[in-house]
Amino acid sequence: MFEKVLFPTDFSEVSRHALKNCIPQLFEVGAKELYLVHIVDITATDIEAIELMKIDEGELNRIAEEIRTKGIKVNPIVKIGIPSLEIAEIAQENNVDLVVMPSKGENILRQMFLGSTASNLVRATKKPVLVVKYEWDEEKEEIKCLSNCKEIFKRPLIAVDFSKCSEKVINAVKKFEELIEEVTLIHVVDYGKHEELEKNIETAKVKLREFAKFFKVSSKTEVLTGIASHSILGTALAKDSSLIVVGKKGRSVIKDLLLGSTAERVVRDSKLPVLLVPCE
Known part of the structure; x- marks a missing residue:
């Protein structure tokens, strides 16, 4: 099994859904260690980036603590830089086995492969990338995963x-x-x-x-x-x-x-x- 998993989060609704549901299921079937990564985009000004980093570190640590209550070993990492390059570097430095990336909506991948962080990450990383699909549930008015991550x-x-x-x-x-x-x-x-x-x-x-x-x-x-x-x-x-x-x-x-x-x-x-x- 892919034992060391990296999950890059932007604190979006889809990202939070994946961390609450999909990621724990991967650990039920054999994953051992989670690298929870958030990158503060360097395009922000120096002062904004530093302030954002402090705020985001607090939020990431809070999420990491929630995940630890499920018995999962978590390494939260916050850095300032170009997101795709920083994530790829962290994946390489820690020799992770798999990068998990959620995607939402029918147009997200078209946007993704035209220059977003996700697209650049797919190009930059030398690690396998698992793209998990999400969509909006009209009836329940909430995000839903299209797969049972335990059975992927x-x-x-x-x-x-x-x-x-x-x-x-x-x-x-x-x-x-x-x-x-x-x-x-x-x-x-x-x-x-x-x-x-x-x-x-x-x-x-x-x-x-x-x-x-x-x-x-x-x-x-x-x-x-x-x-x-x-x-x-x-x-x-x-x-x-x-x-x-x-x-x-x-x-x-x-x-x-x-x-x-x-x-x-x-x-x-x-x-x-x-x-x-x-x-x-």
């Missing part, structure tokens, strides 16, 4: 492209294999000439079965054709997956995302949690 890791759908990136994706999933009931491995053939399609599909099936051997749990494989993001999302629904796992490519991620990469489309359109695994 039970039925992962793993997208692989047979590159070196795929090995890192598999290794990331292996970290929580003890929680898995069944894995679904998917590869989408969206390359090659038309006359090569049948051969590419058969080759992919063989490779995918080899990847399945890395897991001791029950596994299924799916080789599909078409638009990769559509195939991944559709299969996740059909297989009743609890999580989608995809790799994200290094420094070019923002360019890729602006062009509409598979990872961006999956994260943007999925109502399931998405685990983004860095490939560099």
Whole structure:
């Protein structure tokens, strides 16, 4: 399991909901230590930043105490700086296993990948990022999580492209294999000439079965054709997956995302949690 978890909070309603519900559930299934991080944006003036830091330290420590009452080891950290870079640095310095990031609403990811703190964090960090989806419950008039965080890791759908990136994706999933009931491995053939399609599909099936051997749990494989993001999302629904796992490519991620990469489309359109695994 991902034992050391980092959660960056901005004290928003979604963030507080995640800390009250989702984060404790992750600790019920094996997480051991929480790094609770808040960054005071350096764009504030020096005086404002210092004053904000004192106020925010008090609030973060209060939240940390609440979480400790649930038996969770918490390390609250407040810093001044550029949020995405500071969070990525803290994750690296403390060698965390996972960064958990909640997202709300159908447009949040589009905004996120166009330059917000979250988008920059996804690009900057070398750690896996778990994006957990939230939306507004009209009936109850409150924020709700679209997943049971205690069951996120039970039925992962793993997208692989047979590159070196795929090995890192598999290794990331292996970290929580003890929680898995069944894995679904998917590869989408969206390359090659038309006359090569049948051969590419058969080759992919063989490779995918080899990847399945890395897991001791029950596994299924799916080789599909078409638009990769559509195939991944559709299969996740059909297989009743609890999580989608995809790799994200290094420094070019923002360019890729602006062009509409598979990872961006999956994260943007999925109502399931998405685990983004860095490939560099």
